[in-house]
Structures are given as C-alpha cells and as structure tokens.
Amino acid sequence: MPISMPAKLSAAAAALIALIVLPQLTSGYVVYLANLMLVYIILAIGLNILIGETGQFGLAHVAFYGIGIYTTAILTSRYGVPFPVAVIAGMLLAGAIGFLLGAVSFRMRDIYLALSTFAFGEAMQWVFKSWDAVTNGPNGMRIPQASLFGFRITNDHDAYYVVLAVAIVTVLVTILLMQSRLGRAFRAVRESEPAALALGVNVRRTKVIAFTLSAVYAGLAGGIFASFSSFIHPDSLGFTTTILVLTMIVVGGLGSIAGAVMGALILGLIQELLRQAPSYQEIIYGVILILFMMYAPKGVIGALKARFSRSGSAAK
Amino acid sequence: MLELKDISAGYGRINALSGVGLKVDAGRVVALLGANGAGKTTTLNCISRVVALTSGEIHFEGQRVDRLASEDMVARGVCQVPEGREIFARMSVRENLEIGAHLRRDTAVIRQDLDRVCEYFPRLRQRFAQEAGTLSGGEQQMLLIARALMGRPKLLLLDEPSLGLSPLLVEQIFAIIRQLNKEGLTILLVEQNARIALNVSDYAYILENGEIAFEGNSADLVRDDRVRQAYLGA
Numbered sequence: 001m002p003i004s005m006p007a008k009l010s011a012a013a014a015a016l017i018a019l020i021v022l023p024q025l026t027s028g029y030v031v032y033l034a035n036l037m038l039v040y041i042i043l044a045i046g047l048n049i050l051i052g053e054t055g056q057f058g059l060a061h062v063a064f065y066g067i068g069i070y071t072t073a074i075l076t077s078r079y080g081v082p083f084p085v086a087v088i089a090g091m092l093l094a095g096a097i098g099f100l101l102g103a104v105s106f107r108m109r110d111i112y113l114a115l116s117t118f119a120f121g122e123a124m125q126w127v128f129k130s131w132d133a134v135t136n137g138p139n140g141m142r143i144p145q146a147s148l149f150g151f152r153i154t155n156d157h158d159a160y161y162v163v164l165a166v167a168i169v170t171v172l173v174t175i176l177l178m179q180s181r182l183g184r185a186f187r188a189v190r191e192s193e194p195a196a197l198a199l200g201v202n203v204r205r206t207k208v209i210a211f212t213l214s215a216v217y218a219g220l221a222g223g224i225f226a227s228f229s230s231f232i233h234p235d236s237l238g239f240t241t242t243i244l245v246l247t248m249i250v251v252g253g254l255g256s257i258a259g260a261v262m263g264a265l266i267l268g269l270i271q272e273l274l275r276q277a278p279s280y281q282e283i284i285y286g287v288i289l290i291l292f293m294m295y296a297p298k299g300v301i302g303a304l305k306a307r308f309s310r311s312g313s314a315a316k
Numbered sequence: 317m318l319e320l321k322d323i324s325a326g327y328g329r330i331n332a333l334s335g336v337g338l339k340v341d342a343g344r345v346v347a348l349l350g351a352n353g354a355g356k357t358t359t360l361n362c363i364s365r366v367v368a369l370t371s372g373e374i375h376f377e378g379q380r381v382d383r384l385a386s387e388d389m390v391a392r393g394v395c396q397v398p399e400g401r402e403i404f405a406r407m408s409v410r411e412n413l414e415i416g417a418h419l420r421r422d423t424a425v426i427r428q429d430l431d432r433v434c435e436y437f438p439r440l441r442q443r444f445a446q447e448a449g450t451l452s453g454g455e456q457q458m459l460l461i462a463r464a465l466m467g468r469p470k471l472l473l474l475d476e477p478s479l480g481l482s483p484l485l486v487e488q489i490f491a492i493i494r495q496l497n498k499e500g501l502t503i504l505l506v507e508q509n510a511r512i513a514l515n516v517s518d519y520a521y522i523l524e525n526g527e528i529a530f531e532g533n534s535a536d537l538v539r540d541d542r543v544r545q546a547y548l549g550a
Contacts, residue, residue: 181418198396200390200418
C-alpha cells in the first residue's frame, strides 16, 4: 500500500519543525551546509523537470546556475539593485537563455542533445572565466551581503530562513505544476513523442517550456546561493557540478520530486565529505551514477516504493 | 467527411505513398488494408499531420487541412489510435486517459468522460492508478482506444487494433469498435487482418506499394477473387 495521507502530513510537519529549530541547535558550519543543500534541492528539482519529467538530456544546468549567481552579485554590488529584484532578474535572464537553448536544440535528442548542451555549459564557464570586465574573470568575484526589506543578511544563520522558505515554496509549486496539464504534457513527451503529438500535445513548445523552466530554477538557485555566499569562483561552475546535480536526481529517482530532494541531500553530504579530496569527486560521482543506473534505475525513491508496496501486500 | 485527393508522401528519397485517393463518409467504418509496408500507417500519419505530404490535398468537413499542425487536427476531432502499444508506459492509466483530453478545457466534462470511456472498458477502471506499462497487451490496446475517445473524436483513426492480440481479445475489441460506430463515430480502420476488417467495415481500400490497388464495398470485396487470394488466404 502507498503511504497514507495523514502519515505523510505528520512526517512533513515533523520535518518542518526540525528544519525550523535547526539553526538554534547547531553551529554555523551546519547551517551553511543546510543552506547549500537547500540550494541543491532547487537545482535538482529544476534539472529533474528537464531530464526526469520531460526526458530531455540537457547538461547545461550549471551554466544557468552561474548566470543566476553572477546576475544577482553584479546587480546588487555594482548597480545597487535590491536583492530580491536581482534574484528575479537572474531567474529571468537564465530563463531567457534557457529558452534560446531550448529553441535551437528541441530537434535534437539523446546523445546529440547531451553533447550540444554540454558544449553550451562549457562555453558559459569560459564566459564566466574570461569576461573580466563583468565577472572579474578567473579571480572570481566577491558577492556583497544581501539585504532583504531592510534586514541585512550577514551570516548563514540570517540567510537560513529565507533559503528554507524559498526552497519549500519551490517544492510546493513544483508539486502542483507536475500535477497540472503541463506536467502531464512533460511526461507524455518523455514517454513517446509521436503519441504525444498525435494527441495534440505541442511537443516542440513543451520541450522549450521545460528548458526554460529548468533554467529558471537554476537561476533561482544561483540567486539564493548569493544570499549566503560571499564569493563565486568560475571553477566551481564546471561540468562536475552539472554531473553532481545529475547524480542527485538519478540517485533519488528520475521523475520524482521527493527523489530529487533526497538525492540532493545524499549527494550534498557526499560532496562535503569529499571536500578535502576534490580530485576524487568526479570519479566517485561517476561510479555512483553508473551503479545506480545499472542496479537501481528508479533510484532511492523507486526502491522505497517497491519495499512499501511489497510489505503492504504481504500484510493483506 | 474526410477526403484524400491524390496524396503522396515519403521519407527522404523513399516514396511511401504515391497518389492515394480515399473517402470516408460520416457515420461509416472504412477499412484500409494491405500488407506490411504498403503505406497504411503513413496514410494515417498524413491525416493526423504527423507526416508531411509531398503532394496532394486532404479535406476534412469541407475544409482543406493538409497544412495544419497535428494539434489542430485533434482540435477538429480527428484522433489517432497509434499502432504498436504507443502508450505512456511510466504514467498511470488515469494520466494516459487525461492526456487524451489534452486540448480540452472543460474539466468537469472530462471527469464525466473518464467514467464514460471506462464503461466501454471496465477493466481500465480497476487499473486506474497502475502504471500503464504494467497492463497486458489487450488492456493496453483498450487504453489506446479509450485515450483517443477522451479527445471526443468525430473521426477515429485506428491503426492495427488486432496486432498481437488473441482471437478472443480481437473479437472483444471489434465488438466495441462496432458499438462506437453505432453510436455515431466515424472510423477509418487500418488492418492487416483483412477478414475481420472487411467484416466490420462498410467500404474498404486496399493499398499495395503505396497505391490503391482495389476499393469497393466490403461485402463485395469479401467475394472478389483477387482479394480473396491475396488477402483472405482462400
């Protein structure tokens, strides 16, 4: 049997209370980690829309994340734009570029799509590294302290509730979106383009919307990252980070929001454990990715569901 | 209701259809028969605007439609039941049906229609929350037809509904096809199983190598020697 609704609600309430009291109980480092993981959750949910729901292997996610970070940082530091406006601008810019990428690549699929979006991601990293006048190039860029309606966000604790609220709203909005007509169209395109087409789904528009939306999420994640982080270096916006987010959604279970959240938590932790050994990160993500694709293609969520339905039918 | 005038279509340099003409009058079941690769599915895909014509015209309800997008055809009431289990395997049965009503905005009526199509196929109702990929072959075929009905079609394009099904299931499916037609639905049926197709249809066309080789009232074609030899194995 699937888990009952009251059980789900009480679990969600318990998790929410734990999340709310978390900063009171722990050190700054843990709160920083929590912030980072919430950003990963937004990133993972965004990539899941494109890859998990719509089945389009776009591998430029980190480029849009970077656009969100740089846009927010540049607008707030150089032009004195209020932080929330800068975040929205970053989302819009990421969305606009995501739209263009989707509009030129909607015809491609599978490996061709993966390669061309990979190339776009690499090109964007090159832009971040080389456009000295705007991004301060390979030296990286300081991100000013964000302030929100008069409150200055000076440390991770200050940022935490903002980040948490945005992450929760993002999750809830995504749940609604995926149950909507649009969410159904995404999945129909993933399952069979000809059949979707034959039923009146505008496949091309659906794909472009998925690209755009996914980029908007990454842009939002970038803007939120800028709320608690004081520095961005283009080296952290490379393909490894896209692979990290891809591994999150594969480990969690493609096409599942809960899976994306879970994967973001698991891989976020693993990444933090590997911080001292960056050269091993890529290898380890790669191995995890391969193992899950081979032995648990439906991810942690799929395994949990299978277990629950088995124990449920055994109880009958 | 539907008329194809001298249509041709192809994939790259290969000509799949050359100069096919065909008419479907309202309220009838018209069968399009032929061997594998004769161009039957291509003809349906031309009508539903999934495949582009290289020449010729398609008219539906008096209007020329061969330049429309596929969703415009669905909006006009032309729904295709694709061949070969083109279900959405990792979506629930319910979602598969809802996608069939993708272009409709009348949410309340859509919910009623979910019940209505499940009256034709009670087994789908029992499997509502299940992933469509876990259905049996017969149930998947039922789901395909039910999904198309969710679009409230005026003209149903049915592609090989008997493919890979046991004789008993084929009979059930065709009983429902007959019933749908009795209730006013116009059907263009593509089949390799000529015997059963001629049995349910009023009129039939036979495609050979992308051209219409024979046409006539189904009752006459059943008795035609050439048709019997080539398609009925007698």
